Amino acid sequence: MLNVESDTGAPVRVVDIAPLRAAVALRDDDEGREAASIDFGRLVRKTPRAVVKPRSPDDVRRTVDFACRARCPVAVRGAGHSQAGQSLTDGGILLDMTGLDRIGEIRDGAVRVQAGATWRKLVRHVQARGYLPPVLTTSLDVTVGGTLSTGGFGASSHRYGAQSDNVDELVAVAGDARRLRCSRAENPALFDGVRGGLGQFAVITEARIRLRRALPRVRTFFLAYDDIEALLRDQRQVVSDDRFEYVASTCFPRTVGLARLLARGSPFAERRYVMSLTTEFDGELDAGGALAGLRGGRLLGVEDGSARDVPFGPDRSGPGNRDDRSLAHPWIEGILPWRDAGRRVAEVLAGLPRDLPTDTAVLLWSARRDRFGTPMLALPAGEMLMGFAVLPAVKPEALARLLPGLEAAGRRLTAMGGKRYLSGWIDYDHEQWRDHFGELWPRVLEWKASFDPHGILNPGFIRYRPAPPA
């Protein structure tokens, strides 16, 4: 039996899961349910009544069909690396997609992959054949379906947009159990809704990902900046002229002992920045012109390497990336309008809680807006974008102290015209969701009604209706 409740606030109903058990392999023992009750954020706990690990796309369809008839919630989970319970359910069925991880042959510069495959597995597969996905997230242990459902930014997004912009076709099971193929030409509404759609309209089972040819060698230049305006000037330059394959920047607090002791504001009130610029090449690199026109930074060093190492490189194992189960991750990520971005970023950083761990990763990236084309990936207006992420890993007992300040940072980002990235620590009410999607909101409601008419997919995160009066 399955108790259906809570995510939607609806009263508890009891649903007999015997027909589902007869149709697919499921676990409803305490151990299986417990393992699927927490995500990378470790701020929200929700325990499913049953976990289905599909062995085929048909298993997904059978599960959604059952849930649709029984009107019971289904949470879709990839690697569970989101941080606000986006892939969890209290009392519903959890679809653990990680068993669907087959990868096909590369054809016409693209590869078909099942949604539960990790990007690590996909990279290994295509790299051996001289290709790479155009955009990779810092953690490769997330699933293709998971990042296509949030967007997926990476150090090459200034060139190629989000991962969700580099997919040609998807196969998905809608909330009414229809299995549909979608692309820009076929079922375009579903294609628009599902990319960046947080599993709200359909469960992705397969994607056709575009690839790019990778050159064998890379050189990375590291530049240090004391001043954010100088960093942003140089970042804008390299993003505009597209001269590097990867552009990434990190912000470090200036942990001057005395200031810290006197606890005068956030450790990030004073800071410095490092920008890494990576170029990919074959043969000899004419390095003379690589940094031409960049004036604001000091060259810290140059590293040569093999392009094979880039996706697995040291930048990807920073403190924010540690999946330490004893720590919570209330990540605040967003995209700001470019105008006045330096001042705005500095303001948010200075307002971070004073006892935030000094190893909190803070990432800054810039991109041209015209590289992005995923409707559900909300972005501020303007030609240029300023991506910004504060990625703390904190002891659970520190949360009560730190969360209000981190949430205030999130509110500051949106008050500045920014848009939050939806895999992080977010708890929006109905009005905030409407503001987040802006002009797209009526279409979001339309897609929900037409693809998931009974509201069974991932209920509770996006609040489609105002809360009833208390």
Ligand SMILES: Cc1cc2nc3c(=O)[nH]c(=O)nc-3n(C[C@H](O)[C@H](O)[C@H](O)COP(=O)(O)OP(=O)(O)OC[C@H]3O[C@@H](n4cnc5c(N)ncnc54)[C@H](O)[C@@H]3O)c2cc1C
């Ligand atoms: C260490 C670390 C580094 C990260 N680095 C980056 C980064 O560089 N860039 C970036 O953009 N993000 C980054 N993220 C965020 C991460 O990419 C997103 O949280 C992503 O959604 C995680 O994928 P997942 O497989 O864990 O998905 P989950 O967390 O399991 O799911 C995320 C959302 O997608 C939905 N979903 C999952 N699978 C499917 C499917 N098959 N069909 C439909 N919906 C589905 C879920 O219901 C949920 O709403 C990082 C996260 C971590 C923890």
